Amino acid sequence: VARNALMMTHGRYYARVIGSDESPAVREQLERLEAALSGAWPSAPLPWGYALFVGQLKLTPGKVSYVKENPFSFGFARDVYTARQDDETTTLFVAATESAAAAGRLAKQLQEGFSELGDTAEPLAGVSLFADEYLGSLSGATTIERWVVGVYRAKDRETAGDALTRLRSAVEQMPPELRERAVPARPTAETPGGKRTGDDSTEHGE
Numbered sequence: 001v002a003r004n005a006l007m008m009t010h011g012r013y014y015a016r017v018i019g020s021d022e023s024p025a026v027r028e029q030l031e032r033l034e035a036a037l038s039g040a041w042p043s044a045p046l047p048w049g050y051a052l053f054v055g056q057l058k059l060t061p062g063k064v065s066y067v068k069e070n071p072f073s074f075g076f077a078r079d080v081y082t083a084r085q086d087d088e089t090t091t092l093f094v095a096a097t098e099s100a101a102a103a104g105r106l107a108k109q110l111q112e113g114f115s116e117l118g119d120t121a122e123p124l125a126g127v128s129l130f131a132d133e134y135l136g137s138l139s140g141a142t143t144i145e146r147w148v149v150g151v152y153r154a155k156d157r158e159t160a161g162d163a164l165t166r167l168r169s170a171v172e173q174m175p176p177e178l179r180e181r182a183v184p185a186r187p188t189a190e191t192p193g194g195k196r197t198g199d200d201s202t203e204h205g206e
Contacts, residue, residue: 006030010037011044048182049081049094056170059083068185072139072152074113077106079185082152089137090159091152092167096182103143110141110150124161129154140164144171147182 004019004026017033019026046055053064063084071080071093080095097103111128118133129140132153138160141150149167154160174182 001027001030001034004030006034008034008037010041013037013041045181047081048096048178051178052094052170052174052182053081053083053092056173057083057166072110072113074110076109076113085159085163087155087159090154090163092163093141093148093150093152094167094171095148096184097146097148098184100143100146103146103148107141107143107148107150110148114139114141121157124157125164127164129157129160142168144168147171 004022006015006017008015015033015037017030019030045051047066049066050061050064053059054061065082067078067080067082069075069078071077071082077095080093082091082093084091095106097106111130114130117139118131121129121131121138123129124140127140127142127150129138131138135153137153137155138157139150139152139154140160141148142164143149149164149171151160151163151167154163
């Protein structure tokens with residue numbers, strides 16, 4: 001609720017209400033509507049990536065995104081949650097895989113992709129970082145059990161280190177219920193003809 005407007009989400013619903021002015025009476029009605037809609041609509045848990053970044057790391061929801069495919073222009077990756085930091089340059093990211101082995105393979109692919117950006121910087125907290133040849137920013141990825149975590153285009157080593165430490169801690173401390181939900185997205189549903197919806201039958205990057 002702000003000034004003469006209410007914008008809210010609840011479960012799978014989104015609502016926007018605009019008042020005619022900024023009077024106390026309008027503000028009162030907006031707050032009443034917020035309570036009424038919250039009580040009337042069924043709730044639902046946040047997608048696991050948002051629960052991690054918003055619920056645990058306390059980031060602003062508007063800075064969190066879900067990238068279904070081609071994150072960072074890498075065709076081999078998909079199903080990645082990203083979160084921009086306050087500097088609007090540094091981005092945290094996390095992806096769930098089906099196993100620790102799969103996480104290791106994805107992290108290796110990401111590191112190889114980042115290596116094409118520029119030189120290898122000195123490892124930070126056991127994570128290899130790669131410096132962008134033109135921007136000077138740092139990117140890297142590592143694993144925690146079956147999750148891949150990393151930082152993209154951090155402005156400096158201090159920022160990269162702080163971001164990785166906070167993200168690692170958040171993943172390690174995920175509650176059991178969130179761990180159960182933090183899984184890869186289901187494959188796209190198949191059409192009656194046997195072809196997956198939105199799929200051209202060609203794997204990206206191959």
